[in-house]
Amino acid sequence: MLVGIQLEDRQTRTSVPFEVVEEMAGYLQAVALRRCQRSFSKLFSHFAPRLRSYALKQMGNEAQAMELVQETLANVWQKAHLFDVDKGTPSTWIFTIARNIRFDMLRKQRNRKEDICSEDLWPVLCEQTASPGEISLDHQMTLQQVGVLFESLPEKQRLVIEAIYIEGKSQQEVADDLEIPLGTVKSRTRLALQRLKEMLDQDD
Amino acid sequence: MIKLHPSYAQLERYVEGSCNAGEGLIVSAHLDMCLQCRSKVTEMENSLADKMLANQVPLDPAYAEMCRKIVELPAEIGGTPALHQTLELDGRQFTLPRALRRYASQINGWSHMVGKLWQARVDLGIDGRADFIYMEKGGSVPEHTHRGSELTLVLDGEFSDGLRDYDTGDFILCDGRHTHMPHTDADEGCLVFSIVDQPLHFTSGLARLLNPFSHLFFK
Numbered sequence: 575m576l577v578g579i580q581l582e583d584r585q586t587r588t589s590v591p592f593e594v595v596e597e598m599a600g601y602l603q604a605v606a607l608r609r610c611q612r613s614f615s616k617l618f619s620h621f622a623p624r625l626r627s628y629a630l631k632q633m634g635n636e637a638q639a640m641e642l643v644q645e646t647l648a649n650v651w652q653k654a655h656l657f658d659v660d661k662g663t664p665s666t667w668i669f670t671i672a673r674n675i676r677f678d679m680l681r682k683q684r685n686r687k688e689d690i691c692s693e694d695l696w697p698v699l700c701e702q703t704a705s706p707g708e709i710s711l712d713h714q715m716t717l718q719q720v721g722v723l724f725e726s727l728p729e730k731q732r733l734v735i736e737a738i739y740i741e742g743k744s745q746q747e748v749a750d751d752l753e754i755p756l757g758t759v760k761s762r763t764r765l766a767l768q769r770l771k772e773m774l775d776q777d778d
Numbered sequence: 779m780i781k782l783h784p785s786y787a788q789l790e791r792y793v794e795g796s797c798n799a800g801e802g803l804i805v806s807a808h809l810d811m812c813l814q815c816r817s818k819v820t821e822m823e824n825s826l827a828d829k830m831l832a833n834q835v836p837l838d839p840a841y842a843e844m845c846r847k848i849v850e851l852p853a854e855i856g857g858t859p860a861l862h863q864t865l866e867l868d869g870r871q872f873t874l875p876r877a878l879r880r881y882a883s884q885i886n887g888w889s890h891m892v893g894k895l896w897q898a899r900v901d902l903g904i905d906g907r908a909d910f911i912y913m914e915k916g917g918s919v920p921e922h923t924h925r926g927s928e929l930t931l932v933l934d935g936e937f938s939d940g941l942r943d944y945d946t947g948d949f950i951l952c953d954g955r956h957t958h959m960p961h962t963d964a965d966e967g968c969l970v971f972s973i974v975d976q977p978l979h980f981t982s983g984l985a986r987l988l989n990p991f992s993h994l995f996f997k
């Protein structure tokens with residue numbers, strides 16, 4: 575019933591030389607830090623002809639291709655500070671911006687009422703990238719305070735919380751120890767933390 | 779432990795931006811939860827970028843003008859703000875994957891369905907229908923099959939459907955080949971996000987009586 579597919583490599587890289595990557599990353603940094611127009615024009619000469627090739631293939635007409643190139647490079651100029659050299663190369667970053675703009679352009683063209691926009695799908699220009707959600711305890715809440723309230727937790731939740739917060743085990747270790755799925759450990763943790771929080775709120 | 783991931787073809791469509799909006803959204807939510815697929819997608823983006831930006835078409839003079847205009851634009855400090863929206867149901871709060879956070883605020887309340895099920899429709903404006911579905915402990919969806927396809931992402935908890943077990947983060951594709959009856963015995967119940975493009979088709983017992991009304995039930 576399922577698609578539990580083993581992931582595999584099917585594409586080989588047509589690699590961009592390392593020096594070019596470094597050079598472009600340097601220009602992006604100069605734009606981000608100093609609004610350096612000379613650096614931007616270097617980026618423009620390198621990427622505009624490439625983006626134009628991509629855009630012509632994707633959009634099929636000159637006017638829209640130009641709009642796509644312009645929007646993409648305007649974003650590069652205005653949001654260069656969002657480029658993170660540790661996360662990828664300049665060409666990947668710029669390509670993903672173009673891909674997103676293309677997606678939004680085609681969406682508008684179809685005049686659909688779709689509420690989904692490209693930043694929901696691909697958070698390229700987002701300040702913070704996603705981290706799988708964990709609810710964290712407020713800083714002022716100490717283990718001792720929590721400890722007092724332990725007794726009122728359901729036993730299953732208490733065991734999990736004790737193992738993680740007192741014995742310092744990972745959620746996976748707890749799952750293995752108790753022979754329950756990791757998802758259950760996670761939700762028990764979450765439920766227990768929530769409950770504790772509620773109790774503390776009532777104490778105030 | 780996540781065992782079920784989007785297919786290579788689904789990731790490929792996502793990376794290219796050729797996916798439809800619904801599929802893209804649910805794949806994106808899975809990526810928020812799955813490190814393995816996220817690093818795979820990063821690799822795919824790298825090689826696709828190299829491939830797509832390998833060729834060049836020379837610029838005409840209009841582009842010089844474009845470049846001049848762009849540098850007149852002000853810097854835009856501050857990207858899209860990160861949302862910290864949670865989903866509330868029955869006194870519980872669920873932290874959602876980033877991709878779905880914006881939609882949690884657009885829910886017009888939960889409706890209580892048969893079989894200890896809660897359902898909250900999300901209007902994405904796409905073909906088909908998107909819902910958050912919460913199964914309480916012991917809850918189940920009547921046995922059904924699919925006329926179209928159903929994409930499901932397990933957001934919290936776990937469930938089984940008579941065919942196998944699913945855990946938080948699992949990405950599940952069902953279509954007409956699959957007849958199943960999702961249910962959960964987990965104390966904490968199970969929250970999923972699902973997108974179907976056609977109404978479900980109920981296959982057993984009294985639930986068959988639901989078929990004429992399945993558009994009211996799961997579209």
Ligand SMILES: [Zn+2]
Pocket residue numbers: 780782783784808812813814815816
């Ligand atoms: Zn995955």
